[in-house]
Amino acid sequence: MDYQHQEIEQRWQSAWEDTGLYRSVVDWSRPKYYALTMLPYPSGDLHMGHWYAMTPSDARARYMRMKGYNVLFPIGFDAFGLPAENAAVQRNIHPAKWTYENIDTMRVQLRSMGAMFDWEREAVSCDPAYYRWTEWFFKRMFEHEVAYRSEAMVNWSPTLQTVLANEQVIDGKDERTGQPVVQKMMEQWFFALTDYADELLSFDGVDWPEPIKTMQTNWIGRSEGAEVTFITEAGDEIVVFTTRPDTLWGATFMVLAPEHALVDSLTTDEHRAAVEEYRLQAAAQSELERMEESREKTGVFTGGFATNPVNQEQIPVWIADYVLLSYGTGAIMAVPAHDQRDFEFARHFGLKIQPVIHPTGEDELVEPDMTESYVGPGVMVNSGPIDGVATTDAKGRANPSIAATIDWLEEQRAGKEAINYRVRDWLISRQRYWGSPIPMVHRTDGSVEPVADADLPVVLPEDVEFEGRSPLAELKEFVTTTDSQGRPARRETDTMDTFMCSSWYWFRYLSPKCDDAPFDPEEAAYWLPVDVYTGGAEHAVMHLLYARFFVKAMRDMGVFDDTVRVMQEHRRDPSGLFDEPFMVLRNQGQVLGAERTGDRLVVNGEWDQGRLLASAVRVDPDAAPDAGDVVGELWRRTENLLQVETGQGLVAVEVAVDAVVEIPAIPGSNDVTQLNHHLEIQRMSKSKGNVVNPDELVVEHGADTVRTHLMFAFEWQKGGPWDERGIAGSRRFIEDVWKLGVADYAPEATNDEASLALRRKVHQTIAKVDADMVDFKWNTAVAALMTLRNTMLDALRAGRVSDAAWTEALETLLKLLAPIAPHITEELWHRIGYAESIHLQAWPEADPEIAAEDVVTMVIQVNGKVRDRLEVPASISAEEAEEAAMATEKIRVWLEKGEVRKVIARPPKLVNIVVG
């Protein structure tokens, strides 16, 4: 009767599947619970991180089910994206084939976890039945003017002839080829995310971690201030946004972004050549170069002037790349006396500096003596109507000087109060193939129209050639189409950002086969909204912000109208249910590989313009620093570049695109995708990880052990490096549970006290595990179960507890462990004689009376230091406690050292005697 984990786990996994144990069906007579875990990207295989994220989510879903909820816990795949296209280029496999093969592998692996996923509800975002509705949502966005087309500065790769997403650009270079990326103006599709900026700043009614809320708030970056209009000599208006309108009287020049529309008309002939050159330079500059030069301000004078509306002063207009076209209005008023960047710029180019704040408690600022700008509090001076008004560190109208200035500006019609956001509208256009098509056609007159709903989805053509960029634009059959009037038209060849697919997937889970709407209102009315969402904190801003935006936009477009109607039919109050997608959010940390030194490379080659053209690359853990031209740890691999950390900094090593760097830690062939996967898992700056394959661990120890250990070994929110050895403890625990479960318990001489002691422990454990499950504190829940295991092993050996107490203990242990280790508990549950699944049992309830200790250890302190301990009845009174404390032998010794000044009694735990 050994514990045969493989046999047990496989048998139960099929049994659960056969009986449909995890099908979730709408049942209005029961309370619902929608538990969601972030859907995986089908990168190839499931790694430890997936297990770490998903098994606690699964345990929580199981717990809620045992608590009596009708739980929905679905799964799917976020299947569009760049890695599939890279695979296509590198290995000549169609992205669809690569993706679906990976999905097949991952389905098997996901099943091996023993999670209660309802596979009937699986959704795959690259399936036309799915992206039909992604396109449908785009159309609704377009119809409601949430989707629009506009010029924008984008990351353009001249090598690939395509726009790259920000996340594909690393240090100003294309992540994959290592070639430079430039900034370019292009017409792109956007979603008007900023329309919802204010609503997105509010987290009312949702329970999300504070750090995530802070990150989103900072990302949205609301700033309060004013818009002020300056007039050029030619009569054009230059609108600027400022958070410090009160310093307008100190504005001594203006700076426009090099790309600003008014630069041409402002530039005088004398300065035109310099301006043109600067603009070219700025456009060619990669982000990396800009960062390097961020110390020194650059810029050129346009020769033009504008009028400061508050004092009619003519001030020079410059252009400089520290002013960004994408933030505010792309133009600033420069107040060098009270803004450090402006100060540096003014000093560098010898421009006028005019102080307008008299600092509190200091002498008046004298321009030539200033070594930096003054940004502290004080009193306004040289500022006409607001002279003498106090200025503080407060922002917006809370600052008296700003409030006074805004009032004055509005009265004079020279400006108005304004709010600006750091967040930009969501750029969703991607010049990629493997994404959801944008269902639009361009008419010959330049206007656009959406594809008719009946013609959705616009299907991705399959017979295409890959050369590293999207083939759609080159594919005549795809591009050539007609508009609704039958006139020739050109099909949109951009596809959508994959974040769009993941912005609504939890709706598709509700009814993945629904073909007349994105989701079935009957299902939605019951299951929505998501009650708990679990996943990685790395999605703090992008995915989680887009998802919130999406739901708010859907609500305003009436997408939930039918759902609301069904809810009302069932007397469910819909108010507030469609404002936010996820009511509770919890993040797990990252599990990394075991500690080890990184992959130590020895590279010989030839130096060329700061990079090493490799002639030989080998892995040698013991390589000495002079063994090759470059020796160091492999940090990153792109198609033709290796980043090697030498200890003195990163060195770029150029290799052939098909170069194979054999790394012993990675089994099998070693292509770019695999190597990046390997490097990603060891992502940590100091300690390097190692790939830990969960499949191997499952074979060796069983899914129950792996699940238990992942929940036990770390603080879930924090994660940490995987320790190969630690799993032994969890394995022993699971085997002990087996031992307890199959033990033929036969008490020799039962003893009421022993029985009660066991029962007490059992009920204390229920209370502890229950509280921990609610709070996602898996490690202490498992620890409590291990303690119960220890108590039960002792009881089994002693044979003093009654049969009833033993049975209660065993059944409780199995039920409490069932969410964490679903297979072994199911097996033992049946072995002790039950026919129905343990996963359908009710969660045990703690009886506080049984759990209560009647004798407790009371600590006796003298001057705050523990001097003695005493076993006392839990019901002891303060007087009795005090008396007992003073009476012990040890304490009497301490009492002789002085006079008792005070006694603090906190019965039954503590008495503190102050002696002095």
Added chain:
RNA sequence: GCCCGGAUGGCGAAACCGGUAUACGCGGCGGACUUAAAAUCCGCUGUCCCGUUUGGGGCGUGCAGGUUCGAGUCCUGCUCCGGGCACCA
């Protein structure tokens, strides 16, 4: 630079409202079983000092202060680590 989060044994980590610091586990040490090893079982395991049989005491939660009868927990000022944002007007 700005904004978050963190720091507890050799290691992963516990500690409700301020009330026994180190639960649970790993590792280590000693012992039992064994021809032996593995597995398993039992005991010990913060640190220093005195007694060294049984015990007693000092010091200990990144650092320096403070509040309190009492601080890992609260307050002030730092240091280091992790994450996010970054010429944001």
